[in-house]
Amino acid sequence: MTFSWWKLSYFLLALLIVPNRAFAMHIMEGFLPIEWAIFWWVITTPFIILGLRSIRKTMEENPETKMLLGLSGAFAFVLSALKIPSVTGSCSHPTGVGLGTVLFGPLAMSVIGTIVLLFQSLLLAHGGITTLGANAFSMAIVGPFIAYFVFKGAQQIGLSFSLAVFFAAMLGDLGTYIVTSVQLALAFPSEVGGFMASFTKFAGIFALTQIPLAVSEGILTVIVMNFLKKYNVSELKTLRVFSTKEAH
């Protein structure tokens, strides 16, 4: 009997000592010092302008891909609404930007990702307007760029199309969270250990929670791509999604 008492008190103590951290993926409204908020807005804005141009160009040249652009947006919308439980005992959500990146390139997703983030900050008090520049930089710029280079790199070394898509979406998702950790650590360096100590703290929370979610995002993106490969081959060829080897 005493034994279970011990267990119980040990458990309660553990609960007190081990902080049960959960992060949603965005930096909350007002939680970046103003100079950092402005800094990230300045960095992000040119990408959005370039992204708008890139989308306009694609739509003028290949109007038949309009539906695919809608799909990319819808996919990001759905995935970022799914708060999925993770092994750390907290929830987070995927980003869904990998699909559009593979189809339309990273610049186009800087616009679509920002639209998703804007919706969430205005209607869900999730993320924020002051922190939108920073959040867009991580989710709509760095995430897609990582996804893009991973995708191209994987094709270069001859991985199958599905695997290339999987790694692109997965690493883009993880990259997003790592950037968020960097942004928070830059704004809030620890008194002892500075930037690195803070980064370790934030990344430890983020990265662990996000790993199974990143895998899920990779798989979901592959599922959608499998469908597109069957029904939208001509559009995929127009958008030059396949590597030269696969495009016969």
Added chain:
Amino acid sequence: MKRNVLLLVIVVLLAIIPLFIQKGAEFGGADGEAEAAIGEIDAEYEPWFDSLWEPPSGEIESLLFVLQAAIGAGFIGYFIGYMRGKHKEG
């Protein structure tokens, strides 16, 4: 098709397994936890801006989240149906 079903099963398992591994965890997705971490590093920090509008309750918030997912999923469903139909004609 078979492969897609199998992949979907993996995704579902990835989401369910944590519920069993982490029995009794809170499974919060709270941004408030981020505030705690920031508070530990810099106790002086005060957020300088508040959300312009917050959902008045958890219910309203879940409504908006469901709308976000439903609109997106609706379009994806439409897309799949449209493409399959087009494919059959062609």
